[in-house]
Amino acid sequence: MKGKILIIDDLHPVFKERAAALGYEVDDLPKITREETLAVISEYVGIAVRTKFRIDKELMDVAPNLQFIARAGAGLDNIDEAYATSKNIKMLNAPEGNRDAVGEHAVGMLLSLINNHRKADIEIRNGIWDREGNRGWELKGKTVGIIGYGFMGSSFAQKLSGFGVKVLAYDKYKTGFSDAYAQECSMEEIVKHSDVLSLHIPLTSESRQMVDEEYFFHFRKNIFFINTARGEVVNTKAVLAGLRSGKIMGAGLDVLEVEKFPALSNQEWYDELKASPKVILTPHVAGWTFESYRKISEVLADKLENIYSEVKL
Numbered sequence: 001m002k003g004k005i006l007i008i009d010d011l012h013p014v015f016k017e018r019a020a021a022l023g024y025e026v027d028d029l030p031k032i033t034r035e036e037t038l039a040v041i042s043e044y045v046g047i048a049v050r051t052k053f054r055i056d057k058e059l060m061d062v063a064p065n066l067q068f069i070a071r072a073g074a075g076l077d078n079i080d081e082a083y084a085t086s087k088n089i090k091m092l093n094a095p096e097g098n099r100d101a102v103g104e105h106a107v108g109m110l111l112s113l114i115n116n117h118r119k120a121d122i123e124i125r126n127g128i129w130d131r132e133g134n135r136g137w138e139l140k141g142k143t144v145g146i147i148g149y150g151f152m153g154s155s156f157a158q159k160l161s162g163f164g165v166k167v168l169a170y171d172k173y174k175t176g177f178s179d180a181y182a183q184e185c186s187m188e189e190i191v192k193h194s195d196v197l198s199l200h201i202p203l204t205s206e207s208r209q210m211v212d213e214e215y216f217f218h219f220r221k222n223i224f225f226i227n228t229a230r231g232e233v234v235n236t237k238a239v240l241a242g243l244r245s246g247k248i249m250g251a252g253l254d255v256l257e258v259e260k261f262p263a264l265s266n267q268e269w270y271d272e273l274k275a276s277p278k279v280i281l282t283p284h285v286a287g288w289t290f291e292s293y294r295k296i297s298e299v300l301a302d303k304l305e306n307i308y309s310e311v312k313l
Contacts, residue, residue, distance in 0.1 A: 002022065002023035002024050002045075003024055003025070003044070003045030003046070003065070003067075004024065004025045004026070004027065004043055004044045004045060004046075005019055005024045005025070005026045005027070005044060005045065005046040005047070005048060005070075006027050006029065006032075006037070006040070006041065006043075006044045006046070006047050006048070007026065007027065007028045007029060007030065007047075007048045008029060008030065008032050008037055008047065008048065008049050008052055009030055009048065009049050009050035009051070009052045009072060010030045010050065011028075011030075011048055011050070011072050011296075011297050011300075012293050012294045012296070012297035012298075013028075013297075014294060014297045014298055014301060015048065015070075015072075015297035015298075015300050015301050015304075016028050018298075018301035018304070018305070019046075019301065019304060022304065022305060024045075024046070027044075034052075034053045034059075037053075037059065038058070038059060038062055041059060041062055041063040041066065042062055042063055042064060042065065043065070044063065044065065044066065045065050045066065045067045045068070046066070046067060046068045046069070046070060046304075047063075047066065047068075047069055047070070048069075048070040048071075048072060048300070049069070049070070049071060049072065049078070050071075050072045050073055051073070051078060053078070054078045054079070054080070055069050055078065055079045055080065055084070056079075056080045056083070057080055057083050060080070060083060060084060060087055060089065066087075066089055067088075067089060067090065068089060068090040068091070068092060068304070068307065069084060069089060069090070069091050069092070070092045070093075070300045070303075070304065071091065071092065071093040071094070072094060072296050072297060072300060073093060073094065073098070073287065073296065074093060074094070074095035074098060074099075074102075074151070074152065074202075074287060075093065075095075075202050075203065075230065076091055076093055076202075077202065077203040077204075077230065079091060090307055092300055092303045092304065092307070093300075094295075094296040094297075094299035094300050094303070095150065095151040095152065096151055096295075096299045097292055097295035097296030097297070097298065097299040097300075098286075098287030098288070098289070098292040098295065098296055099151040099152055099154075099155040099287075100155060100291070100292070101286060101287045101288065101289040101291065101292040102152045102155060102156070102200075102228050102286045102287045103152065103155030103156045103158065103159040104159055105228055105254060105282070105285070105286035105287075106156045106159075106198055106226050106228050106252070106286065107156065107159045107160060109226055109228075109252030109254070109280055109282070110139070110196060110198075110224060110226055110252060111139070112252070112280055113224050113226075113249075113250035113251070113252050113278075113280060114136050114137040114138075114139065114224060114250070115134075115136035115137075116133075116134040116135075116136055116277075117280075118277060118279075118280050119133075119134060119277040119278070120134040122277065139160075139163040139164070139165050140163060140164035140165065141164060141165070142165050142166070142195040142196060143165065143166045143167075143168060143193045143194050143195050143196070144157075144160060144165050144166070144167045144168070144194065144195070144196040144198065145168050145169075145170070145190040145191075145193070145194030145196065145197045145198070145223075146167060146168070146169040146170070146182060146198050146200060147169075147170055147171075147190070147197070147198070147199050147200065147201055148170075148171055148199065148200035148201035148202075148229070149169040149170075149171040149174060149177050149182065149184070149200070150171075150174075150200065152200040152228070152229070152287075153169060153171070153182075153198075153200035154169075154177075154179070154181065154182070156198055156200060157169065157179075157181035157182040158181045160181070161180070161181050165196075166183070166193075167181060167182040167183065168182065168183055168185045168189055168190055168193060168194065169182040169183065169184055169185065170184075170185055170186065170187050170189075170190050171184075191218040191219045191220060192220050193220075193221075194219065194221065194223055195221055195223060195224065196223060196224045196225075196226070197219070197223050197224070197225050197226070198225075198226040198227075198228070199211070199226070199227045199228070199229040199233060199234070200228070200229055201229050201230075201233060202229070202230065203229075203230035203232050203233055207230075207233050208232050208233065209232065209233070209234075209235050210233055210234075211227075211233055211234040211235060211238065212235040212238045213235070213237075213238040213241055213242075215238070216238060216241075216242045216247055216248065217247075219247065222246055222247055222248070222249050223247070223248060223249065224248070224249050224250045224251075224252075225239065225242070225248050225250070225251045225252070226251075226252045227251075227252070227253050227254065227255055228252075228254045228255065228286040228287075229255065230255055231253075231255035231256040231257045231258070231259060231284075232257055234253075234257070235257070236256065236257050236267075236269045236273065237269055239251050239253075239273075240269055240272050240273060240276075243276055243278050243279070248278075249278070250278045250279070250280075251276075251278065251279050251280070252279075252280045252282075253273075253279065253280070253281055253282075254281075254282045254283075254284055254285065254286040255284050255286075256281075256284075259283070259284055
């Protein structure tokens, strides 16, 4: 055997099967706790995780044989990347595996917002038939601004290609990425022209709380706002202020600053957020479909195979 891999989360079996075919011994223990993981991680050359807990300095310090961390998802924000790099631990993630899911989810949120689906549904269930109050907007002719043009941003742009929209994309860390689906532009052009704003950026120290009241203030038009990236990028109170003022015409939020209950219900902004008919909320599932469950593990297995010859066991 080439070493042991510990799976601590629910991954599709294809990852385990392909890792075993490469010569690894794989322990698939999705119910293992952090304390139990700390007690045994020294035996492993690899660990595979989704969101169970943070892979941090404490864990890596008791894992002298750890050579890679496989994150079954798009981001690496639940891994101490700097410390892993300092210990020459490779990090694998799988944004290619859920890009289609995120792109489709964002389009679905946008269509629901501009057509008042949530408000109309609630009203009809409560005996209200208000056609005029639920008149919607058409996407055709609108300008969609995308922040971050990686796997997720480009997927969203591609999914929008049949709607007759103009897609502008800004990415602070990339240039020369204009394609058939989006036109690269400056942030100034995003705030000047956008009717829709969609975030597709990772959570970093730089992006945390990036989208606040001042950020929204610069937009020339009233906008529809979509966030399928990370909740901590956005100040929720700023979104609510924008909804109250009309600057934000509707918000689709798959991610929030604080997620899961009871913590979410304890936030001072939660009651206003859940009561707003202009807000659609989903529980951080944009990238989590029946198809992406398998595709994410397949991508991780591909990347594990690619580094297989590089890792000295």
